[in-house]
Amino acid sequence: MTDTPAAARRMLDLLTGYWASQAVHAAASLGLADQLADGPLTSTDLAGRTGAHEPSLARLLRFLAELGVLAHDPGGAYRTTELGRTLRTEEPGSMRDLALLYGKEFYAGWGRLLHTVRTGGNAFEHVHGAAMYAYFGRTPELTAKFDRAMAAGSAFFAPVPALHDFTGARTVVDVGGGNGALLATVLRAHPHLDGVLFDTAHVVDAARRALAGSDLADRIAFEAGDYYDKVPAGGDVYLLSRVLHGRDDERCVRVLRRVRAAVPDGGALLIVERVLPVDGSPSLAAWFDVHMMAVAGGVERTAAEYRALLGRAGFALSAVHGLPLDTALLVAEPARPDR
Known part of the structure; x- marks a missing residue:
């Protein structure tokens, strides 16, 4: 027999889910986590700093504390929790730009x-x-907002360098590499490697500026172009992160064929995507599949579906490794004629 009160409460949680996401969006827009970076503040203090209506802000702060984003001290001040600190602009792995975009x-x-x-x-x-x-x-402003948000959603890159043998490689090409976060993660883990960051002109320019003063400035070359037309040659390992899920099958195959034309025999293609499970197990991939459908016109895929796309482009899928946040690293190699 159905536990009606429990089912009703669960349904109410689902129906009001957007209340939480919009409260977090408001907190990110007001920069509350940044304002609280130096210590607790009252609602009056925060209203003065943000220009918000104090009585309304006080009610939002109480709700954010209910959500665990803030904590309410006995003296009446609010401070950020570990969860809330993810909304700080300067926090490593900050998710503030994601909150602004999603909200x-x-x-x-x-x-x-x-x-x-x-x-x-x-x-x-x-x-x-x-x-x-x-x-x-x-507009440049919208472009920058989107690029910052996509860069914020890259916390799952850390394990990648240990999941593939880069010993014999010398050059890694990141196709559609965005701000270079994945490429930088690989290069810092393997000092013998150099890299090429390939993306559209405005993205490459932003990445070049961001990396100009870093420890990787002399190890990364920047190249602008369209991966539907051509991918830089000369790499041993190619990276393709969160590109394929935003495209239909035919465009995916077109991109993969361009990559295959650049990958040498004995080289490899490393793909970072969410992979839909086929056994019905819970996964963020199912959530993002609907998100891609509604927002980006894309699709999340099963491992078998990726294997089929790769096969059409001349690759063979050799391994699938789990990554944080229900992402995966798919390792592909040029297919041998006898396969």
């Missing part, structure tokens, strides 16, 4: 999810008048 542009797209399910059309485009990548390319 506004992506939130608006999800509000039209039913449109996607009924029509197959893209909810983000339905709301914003342009597909996601085109929309965020409209």
Whole structure:
């Protein structure tokens, strides 16, 4: 027999889930975690610093404490928790830019999810008048916001350098490498490697500026271009992170064929994506599959589906390794004719 009160409470949690996400978005927009970086403050202090309406802010702070984002001290002041510190701008692995993106542009797209399910059309485009990548390319400000948010969502890169044998490699090419976080992780773990960061011109320019004064400045070359047309040659290992899930099968194969044309026999392609489980086990991949459908016009895939795409492009999938946050590293090698 169904435990009706428990089921009702669980359903209420589901129905009000956006209340929490919008409260976090408001906290990120006001920069509350940054304001609390030096110690606890009262709602009056925070209202003065942020220009917010104090009585309304006090109610938001109480809710954020309920969510565990803040803690309410006995004296009436608020401080950040470990969870809340992820919203600090300067915190390593900061998720503030993700909160700003998810709570506004992506939130608006999800509000039209039913449109996607009924029509197959893209909810983000339905709301914003342009597909996601085109929309965020409209202005430098939107582009920068999107790029910062994507850079913030890269906490799962750390194990990658230990999951592949880079011993015989000399050059690693990161295709669609964004801010270079994955490439930098690999290069710092393997000092004998040099890297090439390949992406669109504005992304490459931003990455070059960000890495100019780093310990990797002399080990990374930057190249701009379109991976639908050509991928830089000369690498031993190629990286492709969170590119394929944003594209349909035919565009994925087109990208993979460009990569295959550059990868030498004996080389490797390392892909970072979420992989849908086929046994029904819980996974963020199922969540992101609907997100990609509604917002980006993309799709998360099973390992078998990735194997099929890779096969069409001349690769063989040789291994799948689990990464944090339900992501995975898929290792592909040029297919031998006898396979």
